[in-house]
Amino acid sequence: MNNCKxxxxxxxxxxxxxxxxxxxxxxxxDIFEYAHVPEVAEFLPWFPHxxxxxxxxxxxxxxxxxxxxxxxxxxxxxxxxxKTDRFNRYSRLKGVNNCADIxxxxxKNFWGKGMMTEALKExxxxxxxxxxxxxxxxxxxxxxxxxxxxxxKCGMKNEGTLREKVFVKIVIAQ
Ligand SMILES: CC(C)(COP(=O)(O)OP(=O)(O)OC[C@H]1O[C@@H](n2cnc3c(N)ncnc32)[C@H](O)[C@@H]1OP(=O)(O)O)[C@@H](O)C(=O)NCCC(=O)NCCS
Numbered sequence: 001m002n003n004c005k006x007x008x009x010x011x012x013x014x015x016x017x018x019x020x021x022x023x024x025x026x027x028x029x030d031i032f033e034y035a036h037v038p039e040v041a042e043f044l045p046w047f048p049h050x051x052x053x054x055x056x057x058x059x060x061x062x063x064x065x066x067x068x069x070x071x072x073x074x075x076x077x078x079x080x081x082x083k084t085d086r087f088n089r090y091s092r093l094k095g096v097n098n099c100a101d102i103x104x105x106x107x108k109n110f111w112g113k114g115m116m117t118e119a120l121k122e123x124x125x126x127x128x129x130x131x132x133x134x135x136x137x138x139x140x141x142x143x144x145x146x147x148x149x150x151x152x153k154c155g156m157k158n159e160g161t162l163r164e165k166v167f168v169k170i171v172i173a174q
Pocket of ligand 1: 039040041043044103104105106107110111112113114115116117118139140141144145146147149150153
């Protein structure tokens with residue numbers, strides 16, 4: 001059952017250095033630039049993009065997920081560098097009890113500059129203020145130190161370890 005109200009359009013959020021907004025086809029090259037790097041996808045369920053076509057398919061996926069009222073996926077644009085935008089994305093899995101399940105990724109060029117902490121704080125605020133989502137959740141692998149730190153810096157609390165909850169990068173033999 002889905003208790004969330006349907007959004008008429010994707011939100012646009014803003015923080016000191018960032019704009020979080022709808023991802024459009026023109027973003028494909030920027031998405032490919034971060035998504036083809038193996039280290040970026042190490043702890044994520046998807047494989048590194050092999051070509052720009054993978055990034056275009058991802059953009060279509062973001063549109064489909066919004067249309068089907070399942071996920072909100074936003075790109076992050078750096079205010080100071082709008083011509084060479086880099087993106088990360090947030091997904092909100094709409095499910096029972098208005099729970100927001102947030103995921104995130106940012107280009108390796110920007111790691112360690114506080115960007116994701118800044119962006120995630122804005123998304124959490126939006127979930128509470130505008131979507132009335134509670135609780136707000138995020139998950140990461142134990143080895144993903146950067147992600148752990150981001151969650152902690154955003155005030156999230158560790159509620160435990162889920163064992164064998166998610167299997168990443170499974171290829172089922174045909
Ligand atoms: C995890 C991730 C989102 C962190 O983004 P970020 O913008 O670098 O994070 P921030 O700078 O806001 O803060 C994260 C903290 O972790 C540290 N950190 C970032 N990447 C790290 C890494 N790979 N290894 C160890 N520490 C890392 C930062 O230095 C910072 O530390 P500090 O608080 O002591 O200054 C980013 O590394 C990323 O996109 N990784 C690939 C995708 C991913 O794993 N997403 C999370 C899935 S659960």
